[in-house]
Amino acid sequence: MKDVLIIGGGVAGIQAALDLADRGIHVYLVEKEPSIGGRMALLDKTMSTNDCSICILAPKMNECFSHPNVDVLEYSEVIGLEGRAGDFKVKVKRKAKYVDATKCTGCGDCMEKCPTEVPNEYNSYLDKRKAIFLPFPQAVPRKATIDDRYCLKLTKNRCGLCEKICKAGAIDYNQKDQIIELNVAAIIVAVGLSLYEPRDLYEYGYGKYDNVHTWMEYERLINAAGPTHGHLKCSPDGRRPKKIAFIQCVGSRDVKRCPWCSSVCCMVSIKSAMLANEHYNDLESYIFYSDLRVFSKRFYEYSKRGERDYKITYIHARPGEIKEDKRTKNLIIYYEDEKEGKVKELEVEMVILATPIMPAKDTKKIANVLGIETDEHGFIKTVDFLKYPVETTKPGIFVAGCCERPKDITESVIQASAAAAKAAELAG
Amino acid sequence: MLEGIIEKSKAYYCVECRKCSSICPITRIYGKFSPASIVERSLIGIEEEVLNSMDIWKCLGCGLCEEVCPSGVEFLHFMREVRNGARKQGNEGIPTHEGVFESIPKLMLEKNIDMDWLDNVETDEKSDIIYFAGCLPFFDIMFKEIGFDGKCIAESTVKLLNKYGVKPSIIYGCCGHDALWNGNVELFNELMNKNMQMLKERKAKKIIFSCPECYRTFKMDYPSMDVELMHISEFLADKDMKGGEAGKEYTFHDSCRLGRHLGIYEEPRNVLKKVGIKVKEMEHNKELAVCCGTSAWMSCDWKSEEIRKERLKEAKKVADVMITSCPKCQIHFKCTLSHENYGIEVKDFVEVVAEMIK
Numbered sequence: 001m002k003d004v005l006i007i008g009g010g011v012a013g014i015q016a017a018l019d020l021a022d023r024g025i026h027v028y029l030v031e032k033e034p035s036i037g038g039r040m041a042l043l044d045k046t047m048s049t050n051d052c053s054i055c056i057l058a059p060k061m062n063e064c065f066s067h068p069n070v071d072v073l074e075y076s077e078v079i080g081l082e083g084r085a086g087d088f089k090v091k092v093k094r095k096a097k098y099v100d101a102t103k104c105t106g107c108g109d110c111m112e113k114c115p116t117e118v119p120n121e122y123n124s125y126l127d128k129r130k131a132i133f134l135p136f137p138q139a140v141p142r143k144a145t146i147d148d149r150y151c152l153k154l155t156k157n158r159c160g161l162c163e164k165i166c167k168a169g170a171i172d173y174n175q176k177d178q179i180i181e182l183n184v185a186a187i188i189v190a191v192g193l194s195l196y197e198p199r200d201l202y203e204y205g206y207g208k209y210d211n212v213h214t215w216m217e218y219e220r221l222i223n224a225a226g227p228t229h230g231h232l233k234c235s236p237d238g239r240r241p242k243k244i245a246f247i248q249c250v251g252s253r254d255v256k257r258c259p260w261c262s263s264v265c266c267m268v269s270i271k272s273a274m275l276a277n278e279h280y281n282d283l284e285s286y287i288f289y290s291d292l293r294v295f296s297k298r299f300y301e302y303s304k305r306g307e308r309d310y311k312i313t314y315i316h317a318r319p320g321e322i323k324e325d326k327r328t329k330n331l332i333i334y335y336e337d338e339k340e341g342k343v344k345e346l347e348v349e350m351v352i353l354a355t356p357i358m359p360a361k362d363t364k365k366i367a368n369v370l371g372i373e374t375d376e377h378g379f380i381k382t383v384d385f386l387k388y389p390v391e392t393t394k395p396g397i398f399v400a401g402c403c404e405r406p407k408d409i410t411e412s413v414i415q416a417s418a419a420a421a422k423a424a425e426l427a428g
Numbered sequence: 429m430l431e432g433i434i435e436k437s438k439a440y441y442c443v444e445c446r447k448c449s450s451i452c453p454i455t456r457i458y459g460k461f462s463p464a465s466i467v468e469r470s471l472i473g474i475e476e477e478v479l480n481s482m483d484i485w486k487c488l489g490c491g492l493c494e495e496v497c498p499s500g501v502e503f504l505h506f507m508r509e510v511r512n513g514a515r516k517q518g519n520e521g522i523p524t525h526e527g528v529f530e531s532i533p534k535l536m537l538e539k540n541i542d543m544d545w546l547d548n549v550e551t552d553e554k555s556d557i558i559y560f561a562g563c564l565p566f567f568d569i570m571f572k573e574i575g576f577d578g579k580c581i582a583e584s585t586v587k588l589l590n591k592y593g594v595k596p597s598i599i600y601g602c603c604g605h606d607a608l609w610n611g612n613v614e615l616f617n618e619l620m621n622k623n624m625q626m627l628k629e630r631k632a633k634k635i636i637f638s639c640p641e642c643y644r645t646f647k648m649d650y651p652s653m654d655v656e657l658m659h660i661s662e663f664l665a666d667k668d669m670k671g672g673e674a675g676k677e678y679t680f681h682d683s684c685r686l687g688r689h690l691g692i693y694e695e696p697r698n699v700l701k702k703v704g705i706k707v708k709e710m711e712h713n714k715e716l717a718v719c720c721g722t723s724a725w726m727s728c729d730w731k732s733e734e735i736r737k738e739r740l741k742e743a744k745k746v747a748d749v750m751i752t753s754c755p756k757c758q759i760h761f762k763c764t765l766s767h768e769n770y771g772i773e774v775k776d777f778v779e780v781v782a783e784m785i786k
Binding site for chain 2: 203249253254255256290317318319320321323333335336338341342343370
């Protein structure tokens with residue numbers, strides 16, 4: 001039995017790791033962040049079932065981490081590849097965490113005392129985290145990491161508070177990056193996604209109006225572990241909204257930006273609107289759509305349920321402009337009512353933009369390291385969409401999840417299991 | 429007939445999301461005109477209805493629809509071609525000012541305008557650097573009563589060129605912009621050929637424009653020539669200059685042609701900053717700036733007036749003076765200001781720069 005390397009510790013990578021490990025194949029799971037979990041760990045609920053996302057994922061994360069056949073290499077990157085299918089030699093950089101993982105208990109004392117606050121990417125930059133941090137409360141492994149871009153000790157040789165406070169003596173400012181070499185039979189690429197930043201759609205005022213957010217920001221706002229502890233709040237006075245509008249296809253199905261359909265956003269917005277109504281049962285939502293793409297099993301019924309039970313109104317229009325009431329910070333949406341043939345205004349307190357799934361930032365870089373191709377949009381290319389949907393352009397390297405094309409959790413998991421089965425043929 | 433137009437302007441890609449209509453300044457106050465509806469009606473083949481419709485003359489060509497269209501439909505191109513088709517069927521729209529601005533270009537075809545109009549500036553008729561001053565002399569006469577000073581725009585432009593060592597040769601005449609946008613391709617072609625011939629005779633190497641419409645037309649609608657084209661704000665952008673105390677609050681109205689059509693937003697603002705004017709932005713600025721309400725002397729009515737009033741109010745919220753680079757924008761705003769007081773002045777970009785520069 002040979003080993004398999006999985007790059008990316010999101011739900012796809014975790015599923016593939018568990019499938020392989022359960023059949024006795026040893027897996028290295030490389031994750032660039034300090035915790036596995038990926039995007040799914042940051043979602044509040046899953047769509048079409050409205051289950052708590054982290055409640056589904058956390059047991060899998062723990063199972064994966066503690067599985068005797070899985071070595072999780074968190075905070076690491078693949079930097080080199082040689083060899084061929086059945087016998088790859090992989091170079092992995094393990095970035096210094098400046099914390100001895102064998103000693104750290106994850107107690108959190110250091111994070112409380114650390115004086116350096118930095119933008120929190122795990123909460124969509126809506127709040128701050130410390131320079132020594134856990135990405136999110138359910139992080140696996142639950143070990144602190146020092147961000148060397150911000151830590152005062154590492155950048156200016158000042159402070160050193162965390163070392164003083166740590167009862168376990170786990171802080172080690174002298175830790176260095178390590179390069180390790182792995183020998184694997186197959187590789188699964190599951191590096192995930194990034195989301196479009198709609199700053200160049202000036203007509204929607206993202207970045208300019210306080211109460212306009214992207215759907216990922218909304219996931220964090222409505223999440224109990226998020227910056228507002230799950231309470232929806234509007235600028236300027238922190239009141240909770242009574243009307244929310246969701247605008248679909250903001251950046252997607254757009255020839256100047258992302259021409260593809262992001263495939264999950266219609267369902268995500270319906271889910272988000274349902275959640276809002278579950279939090280505050282007088283809350284009304286308006287979903288502005290181009291086509292409501294609710295195509296999978298029970299999705300259409302889900303959209304109807306939203307209309308019937310959760311005060312959702314669907315409006316067929318892409319709004320042309322959003323204006324802000326300077327005093328109340330309410331948002332006035334301009335859209336054309338196709339039946340009446342005139343432009344109407346709708347005033348809401350919060351607008352959520354459904355921005356599309358894009359390839360993750362470093363997809364091209366990792367593709368170059370591995371010697372595999374990307375498609376015209378930068379997603380990882382498969383040999384044949386119908387016949388070989390998990391095979392990349394290099395034998396022995398397989399793909400799963402959103403790095404191949406936008407897809408939902410179910411599809412990511414299906415593709416991950418398929419990729420694991422293919423990888424097992426080479427390992428076994 | 430519309431099929432070729434639909435193909436060329438990519439109208440096939442319309443997904444009927446109606447984003448264009450909800451940002452169109454005309455649709456917002458007059459729902460019967462809707463870019464989305466015009467495209468939809470053309471796509472389902474109600475050709476006669478579209479070609480005979482008076483709605484097609486209401487489009488301002490401002491380009492807000494194209495700015496936000498997710499499908500890349502070239503609505504302006506579509507509209508121009510549709511107007512050309514309509515004209516052939518006898519639907520010629522309702523031109524403003526009794527059609528005098530359709531006649532003037534025709535007269536210009538007959539005779540070159542050769543005149544010594546400007547005072548206190550240095551020109552050199554042998555220069556291969558041309559200042560294309562466009563229709564300013566005509567506008568100057570037509571709109572003096574509402575306080576439009578075309579001569580000042582031309583003089584200021586040449587003064588600024590002189591300051592940086594350029595003695596240009598000047599061409600007055602019609603670039604054909606209005607004819608083209610009103611679907612009169614035949615007249616446009618004649619004007620274009622005449623202008624190109626004239627530039628060839630003068631061995632032009634560089635042409636400088638103060639009018640965004642002329643600039644757009646030369647750059648985007650004429651066949652490419654081996655001549656450098658630039659707006660006066662681009663010419664001034666890299667020059668060292670000093671200014672003084674502004675004393676008033678200024679805002680900048682991006683004309684559709686210089687802004688959305690040509691993508692020039694920062695150059696005029698940077699030049700103004702260098703001479704001491706920090707532009708206060710209106711609510712709608714740069715990519716989302718709202719049109720002055722009329723284009724190509726076509727269909728000016730209460731809707732145009734309504735759009736202008738809104739724009740002037742928006743300007744007054746932030747400034748005492750509205751600067752624009754387009755002589756037509758200035759004429760249109762001054763027309764409204766001639767019978768309603770909004771407590772705001774409208775000035776041309778070059779006029780302000782020439783006043784402020786030291």
